[in-house]
Amino acid sequence: MNQKGGIMRLAGKTALVTGASRGIGRAIAIRLAREGARVAVHYGGDHAAAKDTVSAIEAAGGRAFAVQTELGVPGDAEALWTAFDAHAEGLDILVNNAGILGGRSEIDGVTREGFERLLAVNTIAPFFITQLALPRLRDGGRIITVGTMLTRGAAMPRAIDYAMSKAALDVMTMALARQLGPRGITVNTVAPGVVDTDMHQGRLVGEALAWLSSQTPLGRLGTPEDVAGTVAFLASGDSGYITGHRCDVSGGTTM
Template sequence: MKQKGMIMTLTGKTALVTGASRGIGRAIATRLGREGARVAVHYGGNHAAAKDTVAAIEAAGGRAFAVQAELGAPGDAEALWTAFDAHADRLDILVNNAGILGGQSEIDGVTREGLERLFAVNTTAPFLITQQALPRLRDGGRIITVGTMLTRGAAMPRAIDYAMSKAALDVMTVALAKQLGPRGITVNLVAPGVIDTDMHEGRLVGEALAWLSSQTPLGRLGTPTDVADTIAFLASDDSRYITGHRLDVSGGTTM
């Protein structure tokens, strides 16, 4: 429950977080719910995980509902907004978080099918979701997209396809910030480093964990909460004069 005296910065607002059933998305959804927003918890296929996220938000005194749409398939954005419209008639905050890593190989190991799947989920889906959000998004709203540190200064040969699919979101952020400024809508991107979630299950152990942790001056991997807290700031009125910005949340890895 909300602690006595705590100021809730997003009371009266409605947020949609894509890929919110687990990992970073779940942390974002629960944090926005704790700030008073009513949260649409999007999920692809794991209904039980989405239900758990909604329950966690409600147990903390917030309000939430789940919306299902399999991203990367034809009609994905339309399905998502149809589900959203059944619960809400306005939107204040859109968080484009959903994404996939792909096979994580160098260029000679990337297949056409794998590349097209990455771009369908990581690039086309957030583009179309944002496009169809605009008539629903109230003036003064927020669009926040989760990118990656790998698009600038930290490119890795084994993530070339993933980084390429995310780099397009950097461009979308700046272009939309210019277009939507007259409506008072801010558009920003958060670029996490390596975040300790189940997306990396089995990889972040032993020497690999030690090496990755050593790449940041803070000496540790990021957590979903590190990203969620940053997004809560960008969703709040405190960030009202920040737009078209790419905020690095890699713990200094890209310095």
């Protein structure tokens, strides 16, 4: 049982969450730890934020350790797993969460340098992180990738590069679900809508906030905890017969 009296569905499990020092990743790491998992908190460079996430988990009675690796550079996946292996033997849950937004312009404003950077962080890094996870991932494990609602039903010209970088991960999810099914490993994507995090700092105010909130039947933006709850479900045994699925967590925005 956890401190709130709930069942610890992930007791005895080890999880890695990329980009877990802030925003959605932090909420996911905290929620998985609350469910009983020992969590590797990956971060790129913000040591203080990563330390704060680990401290928050430990203060609540959970277990966590930080893993620092810059993504989007040669050798990133190898460096991440080397750091992970220094703390843990084997993995049960991989959450590919880390990502960047890009310049938020229409196609004529996208630069080659910016697009290649998006692909390096959002597409190539999680692909090879997942590739190298497979020998470590125990049978019956979970792979969960945080995508975006923008890859289906909510395409926006000013996010074409970002959406394209995430759309590739939808394909990875479906292909790996077929490949890894015989091992009892499920592979799913969580596709959030607009989530109120520091990634959007200074933009989700006034008329913009009101308009975005009006696009969902629930009348509000998503929170990191909304996404974390869905990830925790997909990480648990309760979702054992769900695989190859893209779970929309946009509050109905894409209806």
